[in-house]
Amino acid sequence: MKEIKHYINGAYVGSASGRLFDNINPANGRVLSKVHEAGREEVDAAVRAARAALKGPWGKMSVEERTAILHRVADGITARFDEFLEAECLDTGKPRSLASHIDIPRGAANFKVFADLIKNVAAEAFEMATPDGAGALNYAVRRPKGVIGVISPWNLPLLLMTWKVGPALACGNTVVVKPSEETPTTTALLGEVMQQAGVPDGVYNVVHGFGGNSAGAFLTEHPDVDAYTFTGETGTGETIMKAAANGVRQVSLELGGKNAGIVFADCDMDKAIEGTLRSAFANCGQVCLGTERVYVQRPIFDEFVARLKAGAEQLVLGPPDDATSNFGPLISLKHREKVLSYYQKAVEDGATVITGGGVPDMPAELAHGAWVQPTIWTDLKDDSAVVTEEIFGPCCHIRPFDSEEEAVALANSLPYGLASAVWTENVTRAHRVAGQLEAGIIWVNSWFLRDLRTAFGGSKQSGIGREGGVHSLEFYTEMKNICVKL
Ligand SMILES: NC(=O)C1=CN([C@@H]2O[C@H](COP(=O)(O)OP(=O)(O)OC[C@H]3O[C@@H](n4cnc5c(N)ncnc54)[C@H](O)[C@@H]3O)[C@@H](O)[C@H]2O)C=CC1
Numbered sequence: 001m002k003e004i005k006h007y008i009n010g011a012y013v014g015s016a017s018g019r020l021f022d023n024i025n026p027a028n029g030r031v032l033s034k035v036h037e038a039g040r041e042e043v044d045a046a047v048r049a050a051r052a053a054l055k056g057p058w059g060k061m062s063v064e065e066r067t068a069i070l071h072r073v074a075d076g077i078t079a080r081f082d083e084f085l086e087a088e089c090l091d092t093g094k095p096r097s098l099a100s101h102i103d104i105p106r107g108a109a110n111f112k113v114f115a116d117l118i119k120n121v122a123a124e125a126f127e128m129a130t131p132d133g134a135g136a137l138n139y140a141v142r143r144p145k146g147v148i149g150v151i152s153p154w155n156l157p158l159l160l161m162t163w164k165v166g167p168a169l170a171c172g173n174t175v176v177v178k179p180s181e182e183t184p185t186t187t188a189l190l191g192e193v194m195q196q197a198g199v200p201d202g203v204y205n206v207v208h209g210f211g212g213n214s215a216g217a218f219l220t221e222h223p224d225v226d227a228y229t230f231t232g233e234t235g236t237g238e239t240i241m242k243a244a245a246n247g248v249r250q251v252s253l254e255l256g257g258k259n260a261g262i263v264f265a266d267c268d269m270d271k272a273i274e275g276t277l278r279s280a281f282a283n284c285g286q287v288c289l290g291t292e293r294v295y296v297q298r299p300i301f302d303e304f305v306a307r308l309k310a311g312a313e314q315l316v317l318g319p320p321d322d323a324t325s326n327f328g329p330l331i332s333l334k335h336r337e338k339v340l341s342y343y344q345k346a347v348e349d350g351a352t353v354i355t356g357g358g359v360p361d362m363p364a365e366l367a368h369g370a371w372v373q374p375t376i377w378t379d380l381k382d383d384s385a386v387v388t389e390e391i392f393g394p395c396c397h398i399r400p401f402d403s404e405e406e407a408v409a410l411a412n413s414l415p416y417g418l419a420s421a422v423w424t425e426n427v428t429r430a431h432r433v434a435g436q437l438e439a440g441i442i443w444v445n446s447w448f449l450r451d452l453r454t455a456f457g458g459s460k461q462s463g464i465g466r467e468g469g470v471h472s473l474e475f476y477t478e479m480k481n482i483c484v485k486l
């Protein structure tokens, strides 16, 4: 059986404790590999390696040399595209069509974009007057923040991990990554690519394990990490923030959502249906930006519900190696329990189940997989847990509204504020509504259209800080003002 080891100081190493855990294929429940679980000892070794590497060749490189290496990392991912694709699909069960268009290409792009950005970004300068008339000149320089702890989730493993590692390395930092215990493989594989691309030892380190009382907690409690970047559940974000408060370390948190889609009667119905289908069901609903609450203006409500139902029922469930499938399993049986508990709650709360609501019949070889039906409900009250809590599954509740004000109030009614989608052909209304929505990302007549130069992150309990473009540079560098008296 294949073993997945930590990658520390440029070498793959096992755990001193010898503790291993199973990496399960969620499509069929079989064990894919055995993963070494890091103890404090391995986490400490990884942090020490990262600290030392800041003072080694990496810290002395020019921006040009560093960014040339990051381009080679991106090219290395592309050269081994099929290996990354296979690993990501086995770990997550997601369709190849999805991972080959989004996850793996973004893994490479995340290095190129930030390598190019760091070369071209200017820093500020201010001339100031002084009483003696000679003046002074202030100018800013950016310096790496230091050792960055990266804690990444399982839904878009390579994409979200490199979204943090790409800019962190472009800015000259070193990293210790703790990938999700559910999806360790592509993060481990990236170590080989880093080595071949000429990334010095200790710059990219990986420790495997779980969250609480395991590698995740050991990393966030480690006093020699300078900052943390995390994507995942809001509660986990709170725990990490508390740990980071010791020593006043900075955090960038991209957390949960319960995102609203608002569909006006003047929308282009074909586009709204296509976009809402993707936003509710892509990646089996396991995208933090996904739409779990759909508000539809009353004149088109029945037609919208009927068409979304038809679209959901056309999804083809199947494992990644089935080229006809476009809908995979959830990440694990444990996560399926959580999603099914909301399916049950919806019925208890009086929902009309428009489609789905349970576990599909799958062929015998997939019977132990984490399969669940795409599900649509109507008729729930606004305070039902199904409508207010993040489910992170392939499901949405559709509710009618009458006025624009009502739709905005409903969308803004929860403590989350990650993303929203607005569907209307009225440009004035689109701008007006987008301006009022309390969310970090608003899509108008689209969903998951990503320009990596833009600010990305959540408001309210959906996160702290923004990454993307220059915002990533803000987080991953320390800006220093130098004031020269002339
Ligand atoms: N992208 C997103 O927004 C994601 C949201 N979720 C949400 O979170 C729910 C629970 O899923 P989990 O995998 O348990 O998410 P999680 O937020 O607990 O896990 C994400 C990462 O954090 C690590 N982690 C967990 N506890 C930690 C701790 N105390 N200290 C340091 N690191 C820790 C995990 O090992 C993993 O690498 C899901 O049902 C979903 O609602 C989960 C994954 C991604």
Ligand SMILES: O=C(O)/C=C/C=C(\O)C(=O)O
Binding pocket: 155, 156, 160, 163, 231, 254, 286, 287, 288, 289, 450, 456
């Ligand atoms: O950076 C992106 O394009 C995608 C981000 C998606 C998430 O953060 C998520 O699903 O957790």
